[in-house]
Amino acid sequence: MSLLSTHGLIAGYGDMRALHGIDLVVNPGETVALIGANGAGKSTLLRSIMGLLPVAADMVQLDGAPVGGTQPHRMVQSGVAIVPEGRRLFAGMTVEENLRVASEHAAAPQGQPWTQERVYDLFPILREKARTNVENLSGGQQQMVSIGRGLLAQPRVLLCDEISLGLAPRVVREIYEALPQVTAQGTALVLVEQDVGLAQRASQRLYCLLEGRVTLEGRSEDISRDDISAAYFGASHALD
Amino acid sequence: MHWIEGIVQGILLGGLYAQYALGMALMFGVMKIVNVTHGDLVILLALIGISFADFAGLGPWSVLATLVPIGAAIGWLLQRAMLNRVVGNDPLPSLIATFGLSIALQNAMLVVWSADTRSLSGGGIQQASIEIGPLFVGVLPLIVLICATLLTGGLDAVLRFTRYGRSLRAASADVEAAAMVGVNPKSVYATATAIAVGILGFAATFQAMRSTVAPADGPFQLIYAFEAVIIGGLGSIWGAFTGAMILGVSQAIGFRINPGFGILAGHIVFLAVLAIRPQGIFQRKS
Amino acid sequence: MSYRVERMTTSGRIALLIGAVALGAIISMPWWASQGLIRDVITLACYIAVAQMWNMLAGYGGLVSVGQQAFVGVAAYAMFVLAQTFGVNPFVAVGLSLIAPALLAVPIYLLLHRLEGPYFAIGTWVVAEALRLVATNMPLVNGGAGMSLRVMTQFSAHERAIAGSILAALLLLVTVGGSYLLLRSRYGIALTAMRDNPVAARSQGVDVQRLRFWIFVAAAVGTGFAGAVYFMVQLRITPPSAFSMEWANLAIFIVMVGGIGSIEGVLIGAVIYFFADRWFGEYGASYLIVLGLLTLMTALFFREGLWGLWRRKFDAPWFPTRRTLVQGDR
Numbered sequence: 001m002s003l004l005s006t007h008g009l010i011a012g013y014g015d016m017r018a019l020h021g022i023d024l025v026v027n028p029g030e031t032v033a034l035i036g037a038n039g040a041g042k043s044t045l046l047r048s049i050m051g052l053l054p055v056a057a058d059m060v061q062l063d064g065a066p067v068g069g070t071q072p073h074r075m076v077q078s079g080v081a082i083v084p085e086g087r088r089l090f091a092g093m094t095v096e097e098n099l100r101v102a103s104e105h106a107a108a109p110q111g112q113p114w115t116q117e118r119v120y121d122l123f124p125i126l127r128e129k130a131r132t133n134v135e136n137l138s139g140g141q142q143q144m145v146s147i148g149r150g151l152l153a154q155p156r157v158l159l160c161d162e163i164s165l166g167l168a169p170r171v172v173r174e175i176y177e178a179l180p181q182v183t184a185q186g187t188a189l190v191l192v193e194q195d196v197g198l199a200q201r202a203s204q205r206l207y208c209l210l211e212g213r214v215t216l217e218g219r220s221e222d223i224s225r226d227d228i229s230a231a232y233f234g235a236s237h238a239l240d
Numbered sequence: 241m242h243w244i245e246g247i248v249q250g251i252l253l254g255g256l257y258a259q260y261a262l263g264m265a266l267m268f269g270v271m272k273i274v275n276v277t278h279g280d281l282v283i284l285l286a287l288i289g290i291s292f293a294d295f296a297g298l299g300p301w302s303v304l305a306t307l308v309p310i311g312a313a314i315g316w317l318l319q320r321a322m323l324n325r326v327v328g329n330d331p332l333p334s335l336i337a338t339f340g341l342s343i344a345l346q347n348a349m350l351v352v353w354s355a356d357t358r359s360l361s362g363g364g365i366q367q368a369s370i371e372i373g374p375l376f377v378g379v380l381p382l383i384v385l386i387c388a389t390l391l392t393g394g395l396d397a398v399l400r401f402t403r404y405g406r407s408l409r410a411a412s413a414d415v416e417a418a419a420m421v422g423v424n425p426k427s428v429y430a431t432a433t434a435i436a437v438g439i440l441g442f443a444a445t446f447q448a449m450r451s452t453v454a455p456a457d458g459p460f461q462l463i464y465a466f467e468a469v470i471i472g473g474l475g476s477i478w479g480a481f482t483g484a485m486i487l488g489v490s491q492a493i494g495f496r497i498n499p500g501f502g503i504l505a506g507h508i509v510f511l512a513v514l515a516i517r518p519q520g521i522f523q524r525k526s
Numbered sequence: 527m528s529y530r531v532e533r534m535t536t537s538g539r540i541a542l543l544i545g546a547v548a549l550g551a552i553i554s555m556p557w558w559a560s561q562g563l564i565r566d567v568i569t570l571a572c573y574i575a576v577a578q579m580w581n582m583l584a585g586y587g588g589l590v591s592v593g594q595q596a597f598v599g600v601a602a603y604a605m606f607v608l609a610q611t612f613g614v615n616p617f618v619a620v621g622l623s624l625i626a627p628a629l630l631a632v633p634i635y636l637l638l639h640r641l642e643g644p645y646f647a648i649g650t651w652v653v654a655e656a657l658r659l660v661a662t663n664m665p666l667v668n669g670g671a672g673m674s675l676r677v678m679t680q681f682s683a684h685e686r687a688i689a690g691s692i693l694a695a696l697l698l699l700v701t702v703g704g705s706y707l708l709l710r711s712r713y714g715i716a717l718t719a720m721r722d723n724p725v726a727a728r729s730q731g732v733d734v735q736r737l738r739f740w741i742f743v744a745a746a747v748g749t750g751f752a753g754a755v756y757f758m759v760q761l762r763i764t765p766p767s768a769f770s771m772e773w774a775n776l777a778i779f780i781v782m783v784g785g786i787g788s789i790e791g792v793l794i795g796a797v798i799y800f801f802a803d804r805w806f807g808e809y810g811a812s813y814l815i816v817l818g819l820l821t822l823m824t825a826l827f828f829r830e831g832l833w834g835l836w837r838r839k840f841d842a843p844w845f846p847t848r849r850t851l852v853q854g855d856r
Contacts, residue, residue, distance in 0.1 A: 084417060088420070091413045332584060340778075346814075347810075347811040347818065350811040463651060470641070470649075507652055
């Protein structure tokens, strides 16, 4: 049985509908990439899963049970966490405090729990900066805190929204190299990513979104560049 | 001598105002709302306390011990039943809702307790004073000030060092992000309001012991709390405390210049601070 | 095929006609109505004016004030001082007194606009309280004892009725008519955009701060006008009555219950408040409890008010401001 799935998920902002029936499946321990142009609905999809946008209950299922529209803090407690777009750290609080808020409200851990120490092992620079206020960190370090915060929620599936955005290539590499350690213990990852190549390399399966619909899905290694560019830019649409 | 005495009286008065201001600073800091019934709740709790003293024969300290949990319960209920529905980016609904409640509450108190001014007997403590150097200082005002300092320090410690404090600071910084790491905003809010109104249990007891209360007095306490918070700088607990001291001193000195000028002097200092240093005197760098 | 922009609707035309007839009726009151009725109509006009000004502030400007009594009191006191102390003709004094709220609104706005949403509101309250205390301590206005407008005795009852009726009509014309014209003008689009989303309005080139400033000043003048007229008819003023919280109270009740962000709502709310006050005012505290709870309930469950409820069923605005694209030639 899949861990997390969406079924004909429809969502939007006010009168504007951004997603027109998304079917997504995430299995335990796998890495799924979501690619698509700006405005394709990737972030909206993650926000809908997380309960930040109103959706019908059966549109999102966790362990086969309907959880759509559940409040975000309850989603966290049932094992879904998010590394939000724009990092969204708690300004005025230190790195350690940011991490602590997450671990103090975490889900019951499955297997070996994430601890502050393990997060520091994953991103050693954070250990040095533990007592620094987060607004004084570099963008990459802030992203590491945000990922660490997501991990400390002890998720079974972690939704990562554009974690490479605006970071230096070296930092992106550093962060992506850390991800296998996350999935190694059975945590599934959903990566929303602008860099298609990176997304393809980092994931087992891949979904491409265009204008609120899934235009391509499959095993990442089987998908060709041409398939992706057709799905990404809607070439098939143009030919209709 | 005259002026030093005024300043001392003002600081002591500030101790009472700090107890009004703490809860307002806390609630605004985390929810960006002002509870217009803040002052009315002081009066409500004071009147409840006075009735307890009258009918159950409770002494002032028993009244205090009763009013704090009652206040906390009222605050929790207020947030759960009402304020959680109106917290948001638009300031209008929370303001109007609590404004309406304030009118209803003032008049309900008028029906129950009539317009008479009442006070709480302190069993002689009101008259006691101690000599500090050349000054005579009332024991009760001193207790109020010490209590205010302890409450401020305690609240500050809760915010800094406890799980709840961290979740509250996280929710103040970014409520959606807090929810995304598992913090339940509505329960953080309910606890914040429970603390805020619980502290008013102290304020109510001391207000009723130091002077008198009547159902229509609430708006004044609200305004003093507000002025203290703004003078001290938004969002800072010790700022609210210091703002309360400055307000108390301004009123006490104003009162010495001319008894009709006391309260007005506080308003003038408030407006001057807004004009000269709108971020408040003790606002931390953001 | 051609298109044109249509703003007037049939319901709007009918309402305009009724409005014109009503103003005519108000002006002609001294020749057909009783003294009591004239007084009531003037009072109602003052309620409408104060509420509509609050509606412009809170409903469009995003400026929630609970201190509009500051401008009621200042204008009314200015009028009393000019007429009673300096012997200016009282009717001229009403006009001149409007300078006071206009001048006062400038520094008040500059001081308070830095305060965030709800703190702005409490700030206006502090200002109103401060002004009440100033009036209480000011020998020029006879301190806490208040003033009487004895100069009015030089006019006959009929003359006073004529002046009061004309002023009431003028008050409605300026506050309600003025608001309507403003909302129909190009500023109206900016105001409506600002009401719906200030951030987006700003990004679309609306100078939100500037517009807010002018609305605050204009609302101060409109509110002051109502205050001057109201207390001219009362013939007596004291600091607690002039700077009474009642003014904020009634404005908020009228606008919220009637329907914020619409002129129609203000008219509905004002009539309800007026009659509620007449019929149930004698119950004092119990009546005010109900009034407060109604305001509370409206803010919690019923934010669009009565007019909003009506509008959901019938699209027939009395004061249409929406532009509709209509096909075909005129």
